[in-house]
Amino acid sequence: MIVLLNWIAGLPLLRRKKALEKDDVSRQMAARDNETILWLYDQVQEFRSRMFRLEGIVEKLSACPYWERCPARLVVSDYKRKYYHPKGRQPPMAEKGVRRPRSNTGKDAGIPDSAGQPP
Secondary structure, three states: OOOHHHHHHHHHHHHHHHHHHHHHHHHHHHHHHHHHHHHHHHHHHHHHOOOHHHHHHHHHHHHHHHHOOOOHHHHHHHHHHHOOOOOOOOOHHEEEEEOOOOOOOOOOOOOOOOOOOOO
């Protein structure tokens, strides 16, 4: 009977210990994950800065007055063709300021009150 009472009295302590152990493990995992995330963020920032410098060099080489005789021309041209894509332009049908009416606007659509416009 005494053993049973001691076991019942010790249950809340065991539960607290297990909860604390779980919390400690969670904190350690979170700390390790944060360190990894910060390290990866630093690596990405370093890579971005290197890429921006390289793209700047490519632009300067492309504008060089001696471009036709430049020994790096083939390498730069290959790089630009593979990796440097111009930003997306607006499609010609969606240009601002240019009105492109629908086709056959004068043709009657056969719908009352359509004002000659297709549906």
